[in-house]
Amino acid sequence: MTDLAHERARTPRSASSDVAALQVEGLSVQYGQTRVLNGLNLAIRPGEIFGLLGPNGAGKTTLVRTICGRIGPASGQIRIAGQKNSKRAALRRIGLVPQEIALYPHLTARENLMAFGQLSGLSRKSCRDALRFAMKATRLDERADSYIHTLSGGWKRRANIAAALLHRPSLLILDEPTVGVDVDARNALHEVIRDLGRSGLAVLLATHDLDQAQSLCERVGFLRRGTISPSGRPDDLLKKAFGDNRVLLVDLFEHASKDTRVMLRRIGFQEHPSGLEWSRMIDASAQKQAALTRALHQTDLHIKEIRFREPGLDTLFLKLARKRKSP
Ligand SMILES: Nc1ncnc2c1ncn2[C@@H]1O[C@H](COP(=O)(O)OP(=O)(O)OP(=O)(O)O)[C@@H](O)[C@H]1O
Numbered sequence: 001m002t003d004l005a006h007e008r009a010r011t012p013r014s015a016s017s018d019v020a021a022l023q024v025e026g027l028s029v030q031y032g033q034t035r036v037l038n039g040l041n042l043a044i045r046p047g048e049i050f051g052l053l054g055p056n057g058a059g060k061t062t063l064v065r066t067i068c069g070r071i072g073p074a075s076g077q078i079r080i081a082g083q084k085n086s087k088r089a090a091l092r093r094i095g096l097v098p099q100e101i102a103l104y105p106h107l108t109a110r111e112n113l114m115a116f117g118q119l120s121g122l123s124r125k126s127c128r129d130a131l132r133f134a135m136k137a138t139r140l141d142e143r144a145d146s147y148i149h150t151l152s153g154g155w156k157r158r159a160n161i162a163a164a165l166l167h168r169p170s171l172l173i174l175d176e177p178t179v180g181v182d183v184d185a186r187n188a189l190h191e192v193i194r195d196l197g198r199s200g201l202a203v204l205l206a207t208h209d210l211d212q213a214q215s216l217c218e219r220v221g222f223l224r225r226g227t228i229s230p231s232g233r234p235d236d237l238l239k240k241a242f243g244d245n246r247v248l249l250v251d252l253f254e255h256a257s258k259d260t261r262v263m264l265r266r267i268g269f270q271e272h273p274s275g276l277e278w279s280r281m282i283d284a285s286a287q288k289q290a291a292l293t294r295a296l297h298q299t300d301l302h303i304k305e306i307r308f309r310e311p312g313l314d315t316l317f318l319k320l321a322r323k324r325k326s327p
Helices: 003-009 060-067 087-093 109-119 124-137 153-165 183-198 210-216 234-242 258-266 286-297 313-325
Strands: 022-031 034-044 049-053 075-080 094-097 171-175 202-206 219-224 227-232 246-252 277-282 303-309
Touching (some): 034 060, 049 183, 060 075, 060 171, 075 087, 094 153, 109 153, 124 153, 183 202, 183 210, 202 210, 210 313, 219 313, 234 313
Parallel strands (some): 049 202, 049 219, 094 171
Antiparallel strands (some): 022 075, 246 277
């Protein structure tokens, strides 16, 4: 058991591992006549990090707000650590970390956490214990006495997460936890999130960052047409969608001519938004890869680089988006 797990085990709200930390069944939500979630099912185990993915407007925020009891569903059930959810219960059982920094800029990190602890009704003693736990979990100690407005984006985000852990929730919901932070801070935040998972906390991570989801999440789910489908372990999803195929990427020095663009599309290439990158799936066979590479060099394309890589969640995301558009 990690130190953090010991700390969490001391809290009565640590969920037992055979009860789902979050269980959503047949959830439907609508705004007026528009149905956004439609019979959605989702279960997250204690200690599991689940990535919620989906294009803009798919309903991720709606799902999070409904889990937090802020939107009433048209039908369906939500249970947190086995207990039926309500707005009040959600406040006790869920730690929500919004994308924006929800802290007082002219207080230190420690003062912020003290203030939030006291506002949530903790006694001074419980508040001190909670603070120690939250700072340890987010490795915030070395900046605990810095004013929030002086901290970098990464440290502010740690303090934001710490504030959501004070009441020792069973489920932590993170909305785009690393938007706008540099690579080192992003990696440090990933370690904090992994540690929280290892300590037994269930984490629901809503993100547009598919690399982040692939490296952090044990399972991911694509929110589409009101339900989560497909969902599963990233490796399993990729194997099922692409088998042993690879992605062939072509980087260009300048845009292809109209005729060449037509030709590229005809042989299965997709144009990326910049217009300077094209990609398609290709059989893993070295012979086929060499033949296609040769053929590309015989066109009038000004090729900067041709490379092959394993498909990632970004490739799957594009494939699902294409499927959606096709009649
Ligand atoms: N209060 C509301 N009233 C009416 N429609 C709404 C409301 N909130 C959201 N919607 C609509 O519901 C759909 C889902 O929105 P939601 O914000 O949940 O998506 P999202 O996946 O979080 O998007 P993003 O990734 O852009 O944040 C969208 O079509 C949106 O326009």
